[in-house]
Amino acid sequence: MLLTWIAEVAHEPLVLEPADRQAERETNTWFLSAAEGDRASLSVSQLVAAFERTATAIRGRVRGLGFSGAATFYVWHDGQAGQLRCSTGSVSPDALPFGCDYTPCTELGPVIEGFLGFLADSEPGTIARADLEEVEDDPAGTDPEPEYAPLKVWVSSVGTSP
Secondary structure (H helix, E strand, C coil): CCHHHHHHHHHCCCCCCCCCCCHHHHHEEEEEEECCCCCCCHHHHHHHHHHHHHHHHHHHHHHHHCCCCCCCEEEECCCCEEEEEEEEEEECCHHHHCCCCCECCCCHHHHHHHHHHHHCCCCCCCCHHHCCCCCCCCCCCCCCCCCCCEEEEEEEECCCCC
């Protein structure tokens, strides 16, 4: 089913309205997950190919709409929700509407691998007691904030300009 849902994204309503980014996000953003029966049969190459076909179809639709400007189709793994998410926006890859640090990338495989790894985890979001580390109290408050790796986001230009 996941491969079918990815293909359907290319035919869903598409809004490219630079003056209304919220309408773009609400209309163009999709939350995708795999049904229990799909999980064992999905491969990185299948999912990459499905998203690449979707990007190509959206690129054709954008041109068909006569939209002139930057537009990006992008895919990321939301690890907290356990979903792949994708969207299209009238922005360049370096201006995507994320509230966190992200790294635009041209290789989709690592994003998909993160998602499939999440699906393979029998207890996602849990850490085995043996893997926990002892933490000492820091009454002076000098411990630095934890650093988080930027979110990897696969980007594909679908507009008429970069």
